Amino acid sequence: MTTDPVPGQDGSDPDLSALIGERRQLISLAYRLLGSLAEAEDAVQETYARWYAMSREQQAEIESPGAWLTRVASRICLDLLGSARARRERYVGEWIPEPVPDRTGWVGGRATVDDVDPADRVTLDESITMAFLVALEAMTPAQRVALILHDVFGYPFAEIGEITGRTPAACRELASVARRRVRTGHHPTAPAAAQADLVRHFRQAWQAQDIDGLVRLLDPDAVFTADGGGLVRAALEPVTGGQRIAQYVVALAGRQTDGITMTETAVNGQPGLTIRQHDVVVSVFAFDVVDDRITHIWAVRNPDKLRPWAVG
16 A cells, blocks of 8 residues: 655645645545545555646646546446456455544545435435445445445436536436345444444354354344455355354354454444454454344455554
């Protein structure tokens, strides 16, 4: 991942503050599009590099630098999504979006300027959850871009058409199809307090190696998906069924006991767990809760995806 500072950060550019002010918005957008904070940061870095590759005269001709940055970042992400499909076909085991510690730093947006029904709009909170990011993986790159730019960030279809090279009507249809895909697997979100209670009880039952207690918390058709990326040990295929999941996680706890601690924390804006070994985060668990049962658990163990958790 690129770690160089944004070009011009020495303060030589009089418009630098305004440009850098767009960075949070761009990271927020790119993360939702790519499902990877590391790739999002690289995409944003490339966006700024293209800006500073232009002459001052070329920059001065751009009426809205912020809008230009968004268009370029979106196009870069669109290209990356196309190549990501091929990379993920070669990925070892299941691929899960990169979890982020807290939603505070990853939300942003602009005023809605289109006429979409508010009931159809994806909120910023919803768009950061692991369940939503996983649902995006089933979409084409163009559907994903149309849905995120329009329903989450409020961009009109005319602007999205310029980014994707499609007509506004085609972009409207892309977003509509994507929206239906999200709805297909969508269930009403349980209140945050109820989710937190379930996660707490899950942790307690797990630490007690209480299989029956875990089964009571899990939906009978629950799914456990792990992502080790071929770098650490993890289930290569999803584990299905509450009973099987309970037995599986208890077996995991029995194999790894040295220096292990479990902490309840926010994962992509929802209650989750971090697993530390000797104070190093080795797993992050995200949960999907419907009514009073856990329906899906995503366990990210790939150390490359745990970089945001290394601090704090």
